[in-house]
Structure formats: C-alpha cells, structure tokens
Amino acid sequence: MKPINVGLLGIGTVGGGTWTVLQRNQEEISRRAGRPIAITRVADRNLDLARRLTAGQARLTDDAFDVVRDPAIDIVVELIGGYTVARELVMEAIAHGKHVVTANKALLAVHGNEIFAAAQKRGVMVAFEAAVAGGIPIIKALREGLSANRIQWVAGIINGTTNFILSEMRDKGLPFETVLKEAQQLGYAEADPTFDIEGVDAAHKATLMAAIAFGIPIQFDKAYVEGITRLEAVDIQYAEQLGYRIKLLGVAKRREQGVELRVHPTLVPAKRLIANVEGAMNAVLVWGDAVGATLYYGKGAGAEPTASAVIADLVDVTRLHTADPQNRVPHLAFQPDRMSDLPILPMEEVETAYYLRLRALDKPGVLADVTRILADLSISIDAMMQKEPEEGEDQTDVVILTHQACEKDVNNAITRIQVLDSIRGQVTRIRMEELKG
Secondary structure (H helix, E strand, C coil): CEEEEEEEECHHHHHHHHHHHHCCCCHHHHHCCCCCCCEEECCCHHHCCCHHHHHCCEEECCCCHHHCCCCCEEEEEEECCCHHHHHHHHHHHHCCCCCCEECCCHHHHHHHHHHHHHHHHHHEEEEEHCCCCCCHHHHHHHHHHHCCEEEEEEEEEEHHHHHHHHHHHHHCCHHHHHHHHHHHHHHHCCCCHHHHHCCHHHHHHHHHHHHHHHHHCCCHHCCCCCCCCCCCHHHHHHHHHEEEEEEEEEEEEEEEEEEEEEEEEEEEEEHHHHHHHCEEEEEEEEEECCCCCEEEEECCHHHHHHHHHHHHHHHHHHEEEEHHHHHHCCCCCCCHHHHCCCCCCHHHHEEEEEEEEEEEEEECHHHHHHHHHHHHHCCCEEEEEECCCCCCCCHHHHHHHHHEHHHHHHHHHHHHHHHHCEEEEEEEEEEECCCCC
C-alpha cells in the first residue's frame, strides 16, 4: 500500500526523537496504521544535523515553506515552536490541504481557534497530543476515552521544570534560586526559564485541556497565571507538617456560572497520588460524573516520550486520512456548531480553600483580631498552627487553613489583616485543592 508521506519541520530534540522512533518501530507502526508512514522531507536550518540524523533517507531543505507546499506531502509535522513562523507554516499547510501534527502548545493556546476553524473548512485534521504532557495520552483521553462523561474538573502537574524545583525544595529545604540553578545545570530548565517558572507553559496546556473537557473555545487570555518564583521554602515545610504538598497545578473546573481556568502553586493533601508525583514527571487528574477520578502519569517532556505522542497522532491521521471529515473526532472533542458559550470566570469569582501565613506579634488578642476579620467575611477556619517564637524574638509565624471561600473575600481579608498593628509584612496566600470527587 502507498505510504503516507510526512514532512518534518524541525529535527531538533523532539524532531530527532520522532525520526529515531519512527525508524526503529517502523514495522510495528505500519501494522497499527494499516500502511507505512515515511518522513520523506525534512526542513531545518541546521542542514548538517539533519544530514547526520537522516543519513540520506529524506530530502532536506532549510526552507520549511518548500515542505508545506510540496504536493507529495500528506501530513506536516510542525516542531519548530513559537507563535509567528509556526503559525504561518501551519496555516499554509492547511491551505494546501495537508493534515498537521504539532507539539506547539503556545501556538494552539493563542491561535488555536483560528487554526481549527481553517482546518475544519478545508477538511483536514490538526492533531496535537504532544502539545500537552509529553508522552501522556491525555488529549486522546479527554477527546475520546471520557466522551461519555460530563467532566467536572481537570487538575494537572503539567510542567516538569517546576515540579522538579518544588520536589528539590521540599526534599532539601533549599531556596528557589538555588534549586533553579541546579535545574538549569541538569538540563531541566532553560537558560531563560520564564515560561516555565512563571506558569505560562502550564497555562497554555491547561487552556487546551479546558477547551476539550468542557467544549468551549480556547481562551488563553482569560486564564489566571501565577508561577512559583515567590514561593518560600518555609511554606513548603509548613505544608508538609500540615499533611500537604505544594505543586504547581493547572486547574480547569466547571461551575454553573462558568469555568475556572487557573495556574498557581497549590496545596494538595499528601495522601493524594498526584501529590506524590516527583521530579520532572507529569500527571493529570480528571473527574467525570460516570467514571469518577482517573489519573494519567508519565514523562511530560524529552525526545522519545514526546515523539511517542507525535507518532501516535501520525497513526491516527493515517487511519482517518480517507475518512469523511464530518465523521472524524472534532479537534476540541465537541462538534464545532455545538460549542458552549460558558464564560471563563474572573479570578475574583474562584472558590477554593486557602493557606494563609502571617508574621504576627506574640501577644494576646492578635489571633482574635484576625479571626474576627475572617468571620466578618464568612471565611471559615479549618485548621490553625502557631509556631513558638525564636529565642529573643517577639513575633512568630501563624498559619491558617480555611474552608472553601471566594477569592474576592480572601483578598479583602488579606488587605484588612495586613494593616493590623500586630502584623508584620505581607500575608502569604497559597490556594488549596482537595481533589476529591
């Protein structure tokens, strides 16, 4: 049977992994797909690298547009990254009637609605399993495996860099800056780690999962994004003493009024499986009304784990290459004309529990003032911990765990607590998620 011809844009870490795995497992992949899948053209600015990897088995070019316009290419694999040239290449490929496989979560989070609409109109597929959580098949699970369910929430550790940093801070009691340097030396963090440590990368992925889980348009600009740069080692230690672990979570939660879409450090009960995901691993927890909680765990990055997802998409597209476009699985799981207009809620309307740490004078009446403020705003206290002052000190840390409360009420409470004469400095606030059904 005639092979499916693939044009590979970018043969760096993931592109090289894709080439290697496809060559190594060619027979197995062909048996699954029903026909051979062959990368026949490769575009990369580093032609020497491309030449070494492909060893003459593919035609090479340094102009990616040559590949997307080649009439012999059936599927374009975009592994260049970024928002600009990648967008032009993907749109050009679609315009030329080619299916697209991409690992580019940033591109889809920002331009996904436009890209999917163009693909729908042209009758081609855009597959993106590798864009979220590397080798974990979470996109397929949300789009297909859980399609019988009304999904209520998704919560994921979807950035390996930040999870490695938080694991090291907890295990070794080291400050953020020290562990970040270690992560860079080990190759877990980029030279410029901003997208990772500020939560942007996780927010791109959470945005895509929310769209698929709830059948809403992609709305990255409405996501709340908070990274881990302000986390202190002392809070990780206190969380541990209270039976919690701190993880950077991407959370998408359906409520009657709309969808919560947020990324931030989160206290998770240590007894939850997801709280015990360590190092650079990823995990996504999904709760559906029929199935309950399901957990997806594995490597969220790396050459071959991500290549696994890229090739799985190639197999899917190959299987459905000749299928009626109207009978394919929709890009965002729901039929395009049946998308929901459920809005993304502003952060002030989010409801969750909270960890509050305040530095207070060690004298009578301080806690009474604080608890009065919380009571006035209908914020119920679940637990409280007061540390003994250091010798010679007249102030100490007080940690309060609240029951579920509205973000705007907690903001108001923090403002009022911080102006008390007995409080020193800023109140530290970290959100909490029980992650129960």
